[in-house]
Amino acid sequence: MKLIVLDRDGVINVDSDDYVRSAEQWQPLPGSLAAIARLNRAGWQVAVATNQSGLARGYFTEDDLAAMHEKLQRLLAEEGGRVDLILYCPHGPEAGCNCRKPLPGLFRAIATQYGRPDLAGVPVVGDSLRDLEAGVALGCTPYLVRTGKGERTLAKPLPAGTQVFADLAAVADHLLEETR
Numbered sequence: 001m002k003l004i005v006l007d008r009d010g011v012i013n014v015d016s017d018d019y020v021r022s023a024e025q026w027q028p029l030p031g032s033l034a035a036i037a038r039l040n041r042a043g044w045q046v047a048v049a050t051n052q053s054g055l056a057r058g059y060f061t062e063d064d065l066a067a068m069h070e071k072l073q074r075l076l077a078e079e080g081g082r083v084d085l086i087l088y089c090p091h092g093p094e095a096g097c098n099c100r101k102p103l104p105g106l107f108r109a110i111a112t113q114y115g116r117p118d119l120a121g122v123p124v125v126g127d128s129l130r131d132l133e134a135g136v137a138l139g140c141t142p143y144l145v146r147t148g149k150g151e152r153t154l155a156k157p158l159p160a161g162t163q164v165f166a167d168l169a170a171v172a173d174h175l176l177e178e179t180r
């Protein structure tokens with residue numbers, strides 16, 4: 001079973017330095033939902049691992065976050081796609097949790113959910129270094145996109161083997177070509 005793990009803000013939807021705080025503010029990036037649907041149609045399970053410190057910071061509530069994810073799934077369904085699992089870290093930087101990327105807690109939970117000991121060879125797609133680091137800790141293959149904070153991330157040392165693409169649609173094109 002083919003599995004891919006996506007970061008959310010800056011990969012699936014437009015990110016904001018002021019945080020994405022509501023379903024109204026949650027806007028898909030061009031081609032991202034169609035890319036997920038194309039992966040689904042080719043047999044890929046799609047999981048999302050996202051930091052949502054805005055919860056701990058009081059910028060939005062769990063209900064707001066649920067509304068954002070209902071919008072994601074609704075718009076995806078219109079494209080014939082779906083996200084199979086969404087896991088998020090609700091904590092702030094000072095909480096000392098193990099699920100805030102770059103720590104790998106969300107990725108361990110994804111591996112467990114899919115009955116795997118790790119995520120060896122599973123693509124992780126992110127716009128921030130912490131997305132890639134968290135996935136690589138479980139054996140993921142790192143993909144950086146230039147959307148969101150990707151251009152800023154490009155200026156940093158990246159995990160070995162990181163492949164860089166313009167956006168999620170380009171990553172999907174590559175994976176679908178590779179696994180034809």
Ligand SMILES: O=P(O)(O)OC[C@@H](O)[C@H]1O[C@@H](OP(=O)(O)O)[C@@H](O)[C@@H](O)[C@@H]1O
Pocket residue numbers: 007008009010015016017018019020049050051052053054093128
């Ligand atoms: O990219 P993912 O993991 O899906 O979500 C990132 C968001 O939770 C927010 O994460 C914040 O980082 P801090 O949590 O303040 O370090 C900032 O980067 C915001 O601009 C960003 O919207």
Ligand SMILES: [Mg+2]
Pocket residue numbers: 007008009010011015126127128148
């Ligand atoms: Mg992001």
Ligand SMILES: [Zn+2]
Pocket residue numbers: 089090091097098099100
């Ligand atoms: Zn956490």
